[in-house]
Amino acid sequence: MGLKEKIIAGRAVQSVIGLGYVGLPLAVEFSKAGLTTVGIDITAEKVDRVNAGDSYIRDVPSEELHRVVKEGRLKATGDFSVLKEVDTINIAVPTPLRKTKDPDISYIVAALREIRKYLHKEQLIILESTTYPGTTEEVMLPLLEEGGLKLGSDFFLAFSPERVDPGNEKYTTKNIPKVVGGVTPACTELAVALYRSAGMNPVPVNSSRVAESVKLLENTFRSVNIGLVNEIALMCHKMGINVWEVIDAAATKPFGFMPFYPGPGLGGHCIPIDPFYLSWKAKQSGFDARFIELAGMINSDMPFQVVIRVLESLNMQKKCLNGSKILIVGVSYKNDIDDTRESPAYDIIRLLHNQGAEIFWHDPYVTKLEERVGAVKQLSLTPDNLKKMDCAIIVTGHSNIDYDLLVNNCALVFDSRNVLRNYKQENIVRL
Ligand SMILES: NC(=O)c1ccc[n+]([C@@H]2O[C@H](COP(=O)([O-])OP(=O)(O)OC[C@H]3O[C@@H](n4cnc5c(N)ncnc54)[C@H](O)[C@@H]3O)[C@@H](O)[C@H]2O)c1
CATH class of the missing domain: 3.40.50.720 (NAD(P)-binding Rossmann-like Domain)
Known part of the structure; x- marks a missing residue:
């Protein structure tokens, strides 16, 4: 059975790297849809708490987490060698700014170094961490190909921005449309199939660069509009207007x-x-x-x-x-x-x-x-x-x-x- 057939049949094994505000809800969503999922995190306390069904993310109720862990659909580990056994890898690690306001993608690179050790044929890798346009193609792809495996014939690579809004009960990981852009059309197709198999609503775009830019447009839109209204507020105060x-x-x-x-x-x-x-x-x-x-x-x-x-x-x-x-x-x-x-x-x-x-x-x-x-x-x-x-x-x-x-x-x-x-x-x- 090829990767696409496995994904569509719900027989693929999923993994999520980084079990924080983004990664844990995603891993739980995959497992709630009946997909076997492994969560990987470098923080031992998070791994232990996931395996104990004890949620540390408010949007993930402990009862839900406990149920999927007990039913054997989700387990967590700090051992990256499990990647040998998985078909798909979603990466949700932090992407902060350095003090100089330059991007710090060192967490992505660290995760990729681990993935590269266990990368095998018929594997799909999707980055969900917010990052600048070009990261997937310019940084991830060369790192992954260093081991000799080739994109398209061996493994597949896509970007899909996480748009979760913590605390929002109406729009959640499950029902927020999932923008998906692969490095090649085949990569997009596989990533779309994965999100669909988890009951999500994927929105394919033509490249990983477009998908990366979508998330940045959304958040720039908010930042600029908040900046505008903050300025109006300061102006109104000076003018005595509410x-x-x-x-x-x-x-x-x-x-x-x-x-x-x-x-x-x-x-x-x-x-x-x-x-x-x-x-x-x-x-x-x-x-x-x-x-x-x-x-x-x-x-x-x-x-x-x-x-x-x-x-x-x-x-x-x-x-x-x-x-x-x-x-x-x-x-x-x-x-x-x-x-x-x-x-x-x-x-x-x-x-x-x-x-x-x-x-x-x-x-x-x-x-x-x-x-x-x-x-x-x-x-x-x-x-x-x-x-x-x-x-x-x-x-x-x-x-x-x-x-x-x-x-x-x-x-x-x-x-x-x-x-x-x-x-x-x-x-x-x-x-
Ligand atoms: N929090 C949000 O509301 C939100 C919304 C949309 C997008 N995002 C983006 O999603 C990404 C993740 O954010 P978050 O809020 O979930 O961060 P987080 O800090 O809550 O979680 C990240 C997790 O990754 C783990 N980690 C770090 N390096 C690792 C590695 N090399 N291997 C395995 N695990 C590793 C950490 O231990 C942590 O548990 C960021 O790019 C962020 O910008 C966040």
Whole structure:
């Protein structure tokens, strides 16, 4: 039986390298569709937890994970030699930025070095990590062919961007259409067959470069529009206009307008990072991606703007930041999730620290902050605790926070997400 027949018959053995926010839901989706799947991760704790059916990703319920592991459809390992036995390999490892804002694809390269050791005929490799256009053909293909096997006749290679939105219950790994671009048409066909066999909805495109660019366009679109609305928010503040009301009213137009909302800065593993993958690659072709750079500048300045506004508001109450007790409410990068990667809360805390503020934080989803933040204390929301605060800054507006308690007990509440839109109290300041 050839690879394509095996995939279509659901007889292929799948593997997913990198069992994080992207890889674990994908591996579980494959196994829920009845496909035998192996997950590989270099973090031993994740491997153990997957095998124990104990999920560490909120979007993957432990009961689901436990069921597919118990039924023998999913197992995890740190041993790459299992790749000898698998037919397909999906790669979902991190793609961060270096301090210089250059792409860091070292995790992809490390995974490829392992794959190359066990690469065999009739194997399909699909990269799902976000990366710059050309990675699949220019970096992955030569590395894989180093062992002597040839693309097309021996193995197949494609790119399919992961578009998952953590915490989104309506659109999940299963029902978000899956853009797929192979290095050759046969590669695309096989990758399409794989996603179809898992009950997903593949959208084929003509090359891996197009598929790589699709993801970057999507995230650049968000970054630029958020940058635009952040600038409008700063402008409206200077002009004494309520930006939130402007956006809500503009959003009543049934066509030609899509609302984006200002906020305290970008966060997460995608929007603050991915556009720079594109601008970096564009620069190599002699092209300056100006929108990307400008939006990046405006968005990364927002934590500073928040701190300035808090400083001004304290000043109105004859207080200064130095020595003030400031509570950060919501530290994850968006509402109702536990992920704090790249959260603007970190920059806001750093800037407040620099001004001598005493900082406290509260987040019902997060148990621990990154160590780099230094001295900050976790605080439970009680009237007594809140009364001691000089200001509470809502950085992320989780739906399970008691905002009545906050507004009724804090001297000053700075709302950077407009979650207090229905409150009229005078101690509220909006971004
Ligand atoms: N998190 C999101 O919402 C999201 C959405 C769309 C796309 N993406 C993209 O998907 C990719 C993965 O992101 P993520 O959020 O799942 O990251 P993550 O950090 O949650 O997970 C990555 C996993 O890969 C493992 N890993 C690292 N190097 C490895 C290696 N050489 N071999 C095996 N395992 C290795 C890590 O231990 C970790 O468990 C990134 O390119 C990201 O930009 C993320």
